[in-house]
Amino acid sequence: MKVAENVVVVIDYTLKDNDGSVIDSSEGAGPLAYLHGAGNIIPGLEDALLGKEAGDEVQASIEPANAYGERHEQLKQEVPRELFSGVDSVEVGMQFQSETEQGPVLVTVVEVKEDTVTVDGNHPLAGVHLNFDVTIREVREATQEELEHGHVHGEGGHHH
Ligand code: ZN
Numbered sequence: 107m108k109v110a111e112n113v114v115v116v117i118d119y120t121l122k123d124n125d126g127s128v129i130d131s132s133e134g135a136g137p138l139a140y141l142h143g144a145g146n147i148i149p150g151l152e153d154a155l156l157g158k159e160a161g162d163e164v165q166a167s168i169e170p171a172n173a174y175g176e177r178h179e180q181l182k183q184e185v186p187r188e189l190f191s192g193v194d195s196v197e198v199g200m201q202f203q204s205e206t207e208q209g210p211v212l213v214t215v216v217e218v219k220e221d222t223v224t225v226d227g228n229h230p231l232a233g234v235h236l237n238f239d240v241t242i243r244e245v246r247e248a249t250q251e252e253l254e255h256g257h258v259h260g261e262g263g264h265h266h
Contacts, residue, residue: 107245109155111143114258116244117155122237129231137243139262146257148173151238164240170233177233182216182226189223196223 109115116139121130132138140146142155150172154164170176190196200215204227217224249259257264 107159107247109142109158109242109245112248112253113142114244114246114248114252114263115140115142115155115242116246116262118241118243120239122239124235124237129234129236137262139258139260141248141252141256141258144256148236150236151240154238155240155242158242158245160242160245162242164238164242166236166238166240168236168238170235173236174229174231174234177228181211181228182224184217184222184224187219187221187223 107113116137118132118137119130120128120133122128138147142152148168150168151166153172154166154168158164187196190202193200196215196218198215198218202213202215202225204211204213204225206227211227213225213227214230215223216226252259252263255264259265
């Protein structure tokens, strides 16, 4: 069976940036199961896996536009530290939900000064070129329930 719309695909993967540093890997966490065509994974990786089958090894080099998007420097903002008055200690790497005119945005603290905090609303992988090494373990039909939920149930998927 080949990877196509609405089938369940189970993969092992390693994700590296252009410097060869490992960003993410299924090693340890176990294989990832996703529903093809449901937006569970980035579009560039879906494109690379389309038509493949169990046992195939796939290498994919994906531009930011087909991954987590380009970085937008205007999403990086220096704000008064008072805004974090409810937080004991603001540290680099902390994430907060920020209310904006465009709705809630997840921002990451990138710099802390005495009076200001710089937050970045870009996805941490925005602007990053992604290099995937993927091994397809299984390709199977989705159940009716999985199609209705838009994700995979069981091992490597959702448990609820
Ligand atoms: Zn579900």
